[in-house]
Amino acid sequence: MTIPERLKDSGPHPLxxxxxxxxxxxxxxxxxxxxxxxxxxxGSKEVLxxxxxxxxxxxxxxxxGPSGAGKSTLLRLINGSHRPTTGTVSVLGVNPGTCGRRxxxxxxxxxxxxxxxxGLVGRLSAxxxxxxxxxxxxxxxxxxxxxxxxQLREKAVANLERVGLVDQRFQRCDTLSGGQQQRxxxxxxxxxxxxxxLADEPVASLDPSASMSVLNTLKRLSAEDGFTVVCSLHQVDxxxxxxDRVVAVRNGSLILDTRxxxxxxxxxxxxxxxxxxxxx
Amino acid sequence: xxxxxxxxxxxTRPDGVGTKRRRSNSGQLPPGxxxxxxxxxxxxxxTLGIPLAYLAVTVFGVWWIDIRPAAVAxxxxxxxxxxxxxxxxxxxxxxxxxxxxxxxxxxxVAGTGLATIASVFLAAAASRHFTGPRVVRWLAQxxxxxxxxxxxxxxxxxxVRIFGLGPLAGGLAIAFHSIGMVGKMMADVFEEQAPxxxxxxxxxxxxxxxxxxxxxxxxxxxxxxSLVIYRLDINVRASAILGLVGAGGIGVALQxxxxxxxxxRAAGIILVxxxxxxxxxxxxxxxxxxxxxxxxxxxxxxxxxxGAAQADPGWNRSRVLRTAAAVSALMLFLFSLSQLSxxxxxxxxxxxxxxxxxxxxxxxxxxxQILLGIFESVIMAFTATFFGVLLGxxxxxxxxxxxxxxxxxxxxxxxxxxxxxxxxxxxxxxxFVAALGLGPFAGFLALxxxxxxxxxxxxxxxxxxxxxxxxxxLEATGAGRVQVFVSGVWPQxxxxxxxxxxxxxxxxxxxxxxxxxVGAGGIGxxxxxSVATLNYQQTAGILIGLIVVVVALESVARWARRKVI
Numbered sequence: 111m112t113i114p115e116r117l118k119d120s121g122p123h124p125l126x127x128x129x130x131x132x133x134x135x136x137x138x139x140x141x142x143x144x145x146x147x148x149x150x151x152x153g154s155k156e157v158l159x160x161x162x163x164x165x166x167x168x169x170x171x172x173x174x175g176p177s178g179a180g181k182s183t184l185l186r187l188i189n190g191s192h193r194p195t196t197g198t199v200s201v202l203g204v205n206p207g208t209c210g211r212r213x214x215x216x217x218x219x220x221x222x223x224x225x226x227x228x229g230l231v232g233r234l235s236a237x238x239x240x241x242x243x244x245x246x247x248x249x250x251x252x253x254x255x256x257x258x259x260x261q262l263r264e265k266a267v268a269n270l271e272r273v274g275l276v277d278q279r280f281q282r283c284d285t286l287s288g289g290q291q292q293r294x295x296x297x298x299x300x301x302x303x304x305x306x307x308l309a310d311e312p313v314a315s316l317d318p319s320a321s322m323s324v325l326n327t328l329k330r331l332s333a334e335d336g337f338t339v340v341c342s343l344h345q346v347d348x349x350x351x352x353x354d355r356v357v358a359v360r361n362g363s364l365i366l367d368t369r370x371x372x373x374x375x376x377x378x379x380x381x382x383x384x385x386x387x388x389x390x
Numbered sequence: 391x392x393x394x395x396x397x398x399x400x401x402t403r404p405d406g407v408g409t410k411r412r413r414s415n416s417g418q419l420p421p422g423x424x425x426x427x428x429x430x431x432x433x434x435x436x437t438l439g440i441p442l443a444y445l446a447v448t449v450f451g452v453w454w455i456d457i458r459p460a461a462v463a464x465x466x467x468x469x470x471x472x473x474x475x476x477x478x479x480x481x482x483x484x485x486x487x488x489x490x491x492x493x494x495x496x497x498x499v500a501g502t503g504l505a506t507i508a509s510v511f512l513a514a515a516a517s518r519h520f521t522g523p524r525v526v527r528w529l530a531q532x533x534x535x536x537x538x539x540x541x542x543x544x545x546x547x548x549x550v551r552i553f554g555l556g557p558l559a560g561g562l563a564i565a566f567h568s569i570g571m572v573g574k575m576m577a578d579v580f581e582e583q584a585p586x587x588x589x590x591x592x593x594x595x596x597x598x599x600x601x602x603x604x605x606x607x608x609x610x611x612x613x614x615x616s617l618v619i620y621r622l623d624i625n626v627r628a629s630a631i632l633g634l635v636g637a638g639g640i641g642v643a644l645q646x647x648x649x650x651x652x653x654x655r656a657a658g659i660i661l662v663x664x665x666x667x668x669x670x671x672x673x674x675x676x677x678x679x680x681x682x683x684x685x686x687x688x689x690x691x692x693x694x695x696x697g698a699a700q701a702d703p704g705w706n707r708s709r710v711l712r713t714a715a716a717v718s719a720l721m722l723f724l725f726s727l728s729q730l731s732x733x734x735x736x737x738x739x740x741x742x743x744x745x746x747x748x749x750x751x752x753x754x755x756x757x758x759q760i761l762l763g764i765f766e767s768v769i770m771a772f773t774a775t776f777f778g779v780l781l782g783x784x785x786x787x788x789x790x791x792x793x794x795x796x797x798x799x800x801x802x803x804x805x806x807x808x809x810x811x812x813x814x815x816x817x818x819x820x821x822f823v824a825a826l827g828l829g830p831f832a833g834f835l836a837l838x839x840x841x842x843x844x845x846x847x848x849x850x851x852x853x854x855x856x857x858x859x860x861x862x863x864l865e866a867t868g869a870g871r872v873q874v875f876v877s878g879v880w881p882q883x884x885x886x887x888x889x890x891x892x893x894x895x896x897x898x899x900x901x902x903x904x905x906x907x908v909g910a911g912g913i914g915x916x917x918x919x920s921v922a923t924l925n926y927q928q929t930a931g932i933l934i935g936l937i938v939v940v941v942a943l944e945s946v947a948r949w950a951r952r953k954v955i
Contacts, residue, residue: 189593218595229590231608235693237703242604246595251603255694255703263701280703285691295590302594 140203142167142306142338143188147197150183157183158362161197165340165355167305170332172353172370173342176382179359181342185308188340189223190214202305219246222299222307222337224328226314228291232284236275236294239283240266243301262301269300273327289320293327300331307332309341313348321345325352346378436953444776451773454766455830455911465826465835472825476657487643487659491666494639496729497557497632498625501564503723505572506618512569513576514602519588521598534577538570539940540933542628543816543904543914546637547921548929552743557638558730564625564632572621579613580606615681623674630663631814635907635918640666648820656820664812750926754934763906763913764935768943770833770905770912771898778841778898779891785842786849792861792879793871804850810843815901819910830911837898837905844897848890849883856882892947899943903936 141164148161158180165171173181186192187199190206199207204217222243230239241258252258258266270276273293275286283291292312299307309328313321325341329352332339343349349356349370356373358366358381366373366381451457481487514520515530545566549559587605596604607614633641640663647656694703703709788794789803818836826832861878869877906914913932920928 191589191593215595215597218593221593223590223593225586225590227584227586229586229593231587231605233612234608235703237701242591242596243594245591245597245600245604248600251600253603253608260701267701276700280694280696281691282693298590298594 140167141165141200142169142202143340144200145184145188145197146200148184148187148194148199149196150187150192151195156362158187158359159196161359161364163357163364163367165306165338167338168332168336169355170329170339170353171341171355171357172349173340173357173359174344174346174349174378174381175342175359177344180362181359182310184359185223185310185340185342189221189308190217215246219302220305222302222304224292224295224299224307224309224312224341226311228288228295230283230291230294230298232282234283235280236270236283236286236290236297237263237266237279239294240270240279240297240301243298246302266297266301269297270294272300272331273297287320288316289323292316292320292324296324296328296331300335304337306338306340309339311342311344314344321348322351328352346375346382349378350375434953436950440950440953444772447769447772448776451769451776451834454769455773455834457773457831457834461831465822465831468825469822472653472821475653478654479657479661480654481658481662482643482647482652482655487640487662490633490640490643491662493557493729494629494641494666495626496726497560497564497629497637497639498622499722499726500561500730501629502568502618502622502625503726504561504565505568505621506614508565508569509573509576510607510614512573513580514606516573517577517580519580519585519606530573534570534573535941536570536937537566537568538574539900539937539944540567540570541900541904542567542625543632543635543907544917544933544936546632546635547907547918548747550636551747551921553736553740555636555638556731558732558736560629560632560637560639561726561730563637564629567628568621568625572617575617576610576614579610579617583609612681616678619674619677619681623670626670627667627814630666631816634816634820644817644820648824653824660813660817663814663817664809667812668808747926750924751930753927754930755927756931756935757928759916760913760928760931760935763916763932764903764939766830767902767906767912767914768899768939770830770837771902772895774834774837774841774902775845775891775895775898777838779845779894781838781842782845782847782849782894783887785846786853789846789850790853792853792875803846807843807846807850810839811847815840816905816908816910819905820908823909828909828911833902833905833910833912836910837902840901841894841898845890845894848894849887852883852886852890853879889951892951896944896947899940903940 143163143165145161145163149159150157161184173184175181183192187194188201188206190201190209193207198205201217202220204213206214206217209217231242235255238255241252241255241262244258244262245252248258255263267276267279270279273296275290275293275297278286278290283294286294295312307328312328313324316324325348328339328341331337341353350373353370356366356368356370356378357364358378360381512530512534515522515526516534520527520530542563546559546563549562549566553559553562583606587609588601591601591605629639629641631639631641631644633639633643634645636642640659644656644659644663647653647659692706694709695706696702697704785803785807789800789807791800794800815836818839819833822832822835826835856879860882861874864874864878902912903917904912904914906912906916907918909915913936917929917932920926920932
């Protein structure tokens with residue numbers, strides 16, 4: 111594990127973040143994520159503007175907001191898939207917007223990403239998909255479970271056990287349920303020993319029961335390993351149940367940043383209602 | 391019907407949506423109420439113009455090739471007399487023939503294997519998802535286009551000049567031409583994949599090669615396997631005739647037999663070729679079915695059983711079969727490479743020959759003769775496709791159960807088509823040249839037969855796959871068999887009819903470019919002669935002309951398909 115031991119010992123991190131919107135007190139540890147005056151435009155369309163955010167290690171941040179608000183773009187900026195037009199991103203002390211291909215690959219080995227569509231190769235087994243999470247730390251291409259070192263295979267089994275899928279490890283992924291597939295994707299990020307996990311609407315394709323199970327798994331693992339989570343969600347009730355902190359985006363701007371305990375379902379729903387009302 | 395059209399025409403809005411007054415339940419229209427009525431679809435200029443243009447080319451082709459009923463009737467008499475001289479067929483010394491048959495197989499396997507390896511890299515670089523330098527992508531696309539445009543027999547002529555007579559030239563000729571098709575189709579497979587696994591693996595920090603192998607190639611594997619087996623089937627067919635230009639295989643024996651007027655042996659060799667192709671077609675069909683079943687989602691949930699340790703995959707029947715198939719294919723490929731008479735001395739000489747050939751290409755020469763030859767090839771291909779499609783359609787309709795339900799007729803027609811398809815076009819051309827003399831008429835007849843066989847195969851498959859639900863609905867209304875065919879079958883069949891007709895014409899064009907090698911008209915004769923007389927500047931001119939025409943006509947066909955379907 112690359113997470114410092116002190117973080118593991120301290121369990122889930124208390125809300126000790128600094129924020130421009132929330133006005134919460136400063137933390138003593140180095141932040142996992144710092145966004146300063148961040149903005150991005152695609153052609154003439156401005157998708158995000160003046161986003162400022164600081165996230166401390168171990169926090170579970172729920173990112174909410176209506177469709178098209180810029181949540182996915184924000185996560186992709188953090189992951190280095192997009193380069194910002196203005197401002198800077200600092201992930202684990204590295205700016206993905208300015209680093210070269212090799213440095214970005216190196217950074218990505220420390221940043222997990224959970225996708226709405228899981229991003230699994232359906233015709234391969236759950237175990238092989240989980241093992242793919244280690245590719246960034248390996249040199250050569252791999253095909254087949256046996257081409258990965260034994261140590262990694264044992265770690266993959268252990269991680270599948272943590273997400274409750276060890277019995278399905280040799281099962282073909284496209285025969286698993288949606289919730290099971292997303293848990294395989296989470297096990298894949300565990301293989302990275304990620305210090306921060308970005309999740310882009312990870313439960314949007316799942317039924318309510320599977321959604322709760324997937325988010326609880328992510329929450330439990332984050333607490334056990336001490337990694338930071340930034341998770342975009344549409345379901346405000348789920349956001350309130352699993353997160354320590356809620357950040358809301360609307361029309362490309364960050365409009366809310368607060369402790370979860372300081373907000374309510376009605377307040378968050380109002381963000382969606384206002385967005386509906388704003389549409390012509 | 392016409393009354394309704396007249397009534398609504400007066401209410402048609404300028405924006406193209408017709409309106410008519412809405413009637414109440416009693417049939418009366420409430421005052422001021424209107425109802426949208428779809429405008430009668432207009433037949434586009436392309437829908438009418440393209441078939442008419444094709445018909446005009448065919449009529450011109452009939453005049454150019456001088457296809458007269460009397461000449462055709464006389465020609466059949468000559469062919470019948472030649473066929474009489476082929477009976478009973480003999481094979482000559484059987485061990486020699488067996489060795490040549492196996493050489494044909496090794497050429498096809500080695501060529502297909504080499505093409506597959508090269509195509510993986512080319513397709514990855516040519517695909518839309520390639521993120522490397524743009525010039526690499528253009529280069530890969532260029533290689534795919536050029537190799538697809540030049541038929542394998544033409545590559546064989548060039549490689550025989552470089553590597554000398556024998557299977558090495560044949561194997562490389564098969565490989566080069568196959569790259570065009572396999573590379574193009576592989577790139578299409580790569581491009582059709584959903585991007586999410588690729589994005590997911592990029593997000594774990596994997597490099598491009600790791601990502602390509604783990605997500606793109608892994609997902610494409612069933613489709614690529616199926617594609618390679620399909621291409622192997624085509625390549626065995628192609629390698630059976632490479633011997634006609636000295637590039638190894640059973641075609642050498644056929645050329646010798648016909649050259650020495652030993653028609654009984656020629657017939658025996660043709661029968662061996664047909665049997666070989668039919669057996670391989672059956673094998674290819676069975677393997678493809680197995681691959682398709684494996685590739686289907688949800689067919690098999692447990693890929694491995696647990697091994698000795700918890701983290702080790704164990705062996706089940708499916709894994710044993712998959713591994714055995716992969717190892718066998720690899721061994722077969724390596725063995726086939728060893729059969730290509732590859733040695734360092736030969737390669738050293740080949741380097742000098744290739745340098746001489748390529749430097750001789752500059753500057754290319756374009757003559758009137760070249761233009762005329764290419765023009766003749768195009769006309770032969772188009773005219774033969776017209777008749778082939780027409781006859782193919784009749785055979786397909788009679789072979790399926792939509793109009794005629796007489797099983798013996800259907801079975802006989804299918805058997806005839808399978809046999810017709812078993813004989814390569816150039817073999818037909820050889821027979822027709824021997825019977826009717828040199829010229830495009832022999833080439834036209836050869837191409838017509840192969841187009842008929844090909845088109846009827848495509849059309850039969852399409853007619854069998856039409857959705858039966860609308861047909862049952864029409865039958866339930868009391869419609870007759872012809873009515874069901876016209877209203878239920880035909881509209882469903884039209885898109886595939888057009889697509890397959892254009893595809894047949896595309897294949898016919900490549901084939902017609904090589905028929906001249908045996909004297910059956912078109913540019914092939916001039917090409918063969920230019921290489922034989924070391925007139926490489928003319929060879930380059932022909933190759934460039936051919937590539938330009940094939941690529942241009944392919945683009946026209948693509949445009950026509952888009953417009954008409």
